[in-house]
Amino acid sequence: MTNWIIEKLNAKIHDRESFCSSSDVLNFYLKTRANQEQEKNLNITYVATIPSHLLKPIIGYYTLSSSSLRRAEMPTFLQKGVPQTYDIPTILIGRLAVDKQHEQQGVGRFLLKNAFLTIIESATIAGVKCISVNAKDESAIKFYEKFGFTKLADVNQLVLSLDTLLKAKM
Numbered sequence: 188m189t190n191w192i193i194e195k196l197n198a199k200i201h202d203r204e205s206f207c208s209s210s211d212v213l214n215f216y217l218k219t220r221a222n223q224e225q226e227k228n229l230n231i232t233y234v235a236t237i238p239s240h241l242l243k244p245i246i247g248y249y250t251l252s253s254s255s256l257r258r259a260e261m262p263t264f265l266q267k268g269v270p271q272t273y274d275i276p277t278i279l280i281g282r283l284a285v286d287k288q289h290e291q292q293g294v295g296r297f298l299l300k301n302a303f304l305t306i307i308e309s310a311t312i313a314g315v316k317c318i319s320v321n322a323k324d325e326s327a328i329k330f331y332e333k334f335g336f337t338k339l340a341d342v343n344q345l346v347l348s349l350d351t352l353l354k355a356k357m
């Protein structure tokens with residue numbers, strides 16, 4: 188049993204400086220841009236942390252924003268039933284990373300599951316056809332494919348239909 192919890196990033200209580208995943212870009216984003224982008228309503232950052240009265244450590248994080256994808260770029264199963272002129276409304280998991288010291292312990296799965304629950308909830312107040320993710324490299328693509336995502340042609344972006352997610356046992 189773990190004592191991990193997920194909270195919306197709060198620069199006053201979460202220790203962004205100590206976070207160190209294997210991606211410099213994703214570390215840099217958390218330290219320098221995540222809070223600003225949250226204040227500008229561009230992205231919301233959710234952090235996995237451990238309850239503490241001191242500055243809370245960040246063991247992983249993900250970001251969410253609303254987005255849309257061109258219908259023609261979607262796999263056929265996601266185009267079905269969607270009018271030709273429509274774009275596909277999605278929630279984008281733009282970034283997801285786990286601190287190196289906590290890799291291979293299920294934090295990535297924990298973050299993704301939490302993102303799925305948050306997205307399912309958001310789909311009750313606005314149309315969301317699928318979840319999209321940006322994958323930084325081949326290894327990240329493999330990680331997301333493990334959870335049922337389908338890679339789009341020519342870009343490092345993957346999608347998972349909300350219908351599929353709702354039917355899946357989580």
Ligand SMILES: CC(C)(COP(=O)(O)OP(=O)(O)OC[C@H]1O[C@@H](n2cnc3c(N)ncnc32)[C@H](O)[C@@H]1OP(=O)(O)O)[C@@H](O)C(=O)NCCC(=O)NCCS
Pocket residue numbers: 208209210213282283284285286289290291292293294295296297321322323324326327329330333
């Ligand atoms: C990819 C990453 C998020 C995985 O986090 P993690 O906490 O180690 O993953 P988990 O321990 O929750 O693993 C969940 C499952 O995914 C698998 N997995 C983990 N990393 C994987 C990878 N790179 N490729 C394929 N499968 C992977 C695990 O083996 C596990 O499978 P299992 O349950 O069948 O054993 C982490 O390595 C990371 O932050 N990498 C750098 C940033 C990055 O690549 N982010 C991805 C989006 S750009």
